[in-house]
Amino acid sequence: MLDDFFVRALIAGIGIAVMAGPLGCFVIWRRMAYFGDTMAHSALLGVALSLLLELNLMLSVFIVAAVVSVLLLFLQRRGALSTDALLGILSHSALSFGLVIVAFMTWVRIDLVGFLFGDILAVSESDIDIIWGGGILVIFAIVYLWRPLLASTVNPELAEAEGLKPERTRLFFMLLMALVIAIAMKIVGILLITSLLIIPAATARRFSTSPEVMAVLASVIGALAVTGGLFGSLHWDTPSGPSIVVAAVGLFVLSLLPIGRRPLEAAHHSTPGGHH
Template sequence: MLDDFFLRALVAGVGLAITTGPLGCFIIWRRMAYFGDTISHSALLGVALSLLLQVNLTLAVFVVAAIVSILLLFLQRRQALSADALLGILSHATLAIGLVMVAFMTWVRIDLIAFLFGDILAVTWTDIAMIWGGGILVLAAIAWLWRPLLASTVSSDVAEAEGLRPERARLFFMLLMAVVIAIAMKIVGIMLITSLLIIPAAAARRFAATPETMAVLASLVGAAAVVGGLFGSLRYDTPSGPSIVVAALILFMISLLPFGRRGSARVAQQEGQGS
């Protein structure tokens, strides 16, 4: 029989993987991997503010991630710097400010390793309820935004001409990313969140005939990575968060083997024309 803490970890991890699958597809199609890193790095600043102001950790991380997302959109419209330069500045600045703030709070004892690399084995049933509840809301929002997000990924001008308001869809997408990062931090940690978003989607891409199929397969690959990583962690006594990412990497490498069929041109088009 499996211990209760291990079952909780499985339920939490699978719930997160189901949520990150569709989001990861849009990250790949839109070439926004560095954006995911930026938002995840800002989570440490949210942790520091949570400790300083004594507010809910998840709420603080979401608020900081949302502010960084909105600030990025504002700076991109100013066109003072390129997008990758802005992302680099925000990513490293928020991470550094968070670390400095934590260092100044000498009255607080904090396990930075747990925040950086996660501690899925410590999740509670309350955490699980938040993960699944938040995940359902995120998936519902993605379903609602699916058409404008997909259209603007292919061509923002066409989406604008069709009245789909791509800028609004992009803002909502960034806020959804902030929600997922806030609820995922405890599971895989700040440094590994983007990996769980990107690697399963990249592994699913080869076998997807449509964008919708790729989103579903990405969730399944992510769930398989969670299960495989946790059992590998149990078997070999390795850190659980990194083990999940390694399992996802193994599945990605398997997807590169010369068998089966590649994804259709329509799926490839999303990545080729995404921005």
């Protein structure tokens, strides 16, 4: 018989995997893996500000991540620097500001390791409500935005010509990322969120015949990684968050084995429009 805290961890982890999967696919298709890191790093600044100003933690992280997203779009329009350079500047700035603010708050005891790596085994029932409530909201938003998101990923100029407003769609996508990171931070930690976004989606790419199949598979693979990682951490007494990522990496390595269809062929089919 499994303990209550373990069952809660499973339910919470699967909820995060389900909403992270489809978003992770767009992160891979748009070659925005570093953007995920930037958003995750901005979460620490959100944590620091929530403690300083006594704000709700999740709300504070979402606001900071959203501001970083809008700032990125603004700086990209200016065209002064390449996107990866801008992401590097924003990522390290947000992380450093967060750490400096935390250092100044000598009256606050802060568990940085907990925020960086999360503590999925400490999930409460109210956390589960927030995760699944937010998860359902994210999934509905992705379904609603699927066509414009996909069109602007494959060909932004064509999407613009069709009146699908790729810039606005991109902003919505970034805000969804901010929401997922705000929800997931407490559970899997700042450093592990990007892993749950990217690794299951990269694994799903090997077995997918269409973008839709890849999005669903990414959620399923993420849920398998959460389940395998948690049971592994229970069996070997290893940290739960990193164990989930190790399980995800294990599934990714298995996906590289030449079984059935060639990986390259599968990857080609599962990229929107067959582009790389």
